[in-house]
Amino acid sequence: MMRKGAFEMEQLKKICNVKIWLIILAVIHTVVGVLAQMEFDVDAQMEISGVFLAISVYILYAAFGTSGQEQARWATVLCGPIWVWFVVCGALELEGVGNNSWSLSPELIPPLFVWGMTALSGILHWNADDAPATEA
Template sequence: MDKEAKSMDIKAILNPKIWLVLTGLVHAVVGVLLELDMNNETQVVVSGFFLLTTFTMLYAAFFTEGEQQARLATVIAGPIWVWFVICAVQGYTLDYEGETFTFELSTSIPPLILWGMTALSGIVHGNFQELTK
């Protein structure tokens, strides 16, 4: 397979729209809703705020296109990827009125892959070098 064909395969796999939708839905279902305890008011408030990210991602996926969509994928997912890395390295703990969750690198790998691929899809398609001209 020649270099151009490999590049096209990578660009097809790293489609920002697909990664925005996939990561947004996995974030909402697995990262927020499955873990939600409706009897824990603090958790409900924080989870509601976390769900806003999914709406932003779905907006970017369905109401933007091209470079704008790719750049939004990077701007949304990139900082979250960095946040997961920092939390895992520092071993931060969330405490929801007695229910605790400690960030560990081993349990952070799936979200790091999802958020990282979403950010990378934006980097690949975002044409960021044009911003400096």
């Protein structure tokens, strides 16, 4: 019989499915974070968008090219630093590319949530076994 805390942790691990969060992040990052903001007639913007699209490739690799513990560690290593980067840029109110400026505002909540949940899912499954556990 599972203790209440262990049951809640198992439920949290189900919600924080690493592969699902990586796929969600890749789609949102590519469509909303890169393509929707791309100005096709500005060369500098195209170069920056190309770099950001490379991040999507890494995320998709982590989602479809890895599994288990390796996938969880990829998610943590890719998404954790980017989440921290969002927080630091917002706290310091840094200026972004073009007319973008950073501040801790409601606009920052969706990317913080998606990047944070993906990193959290990786942390929760960091030491996951690839083989399912059997009960004695």
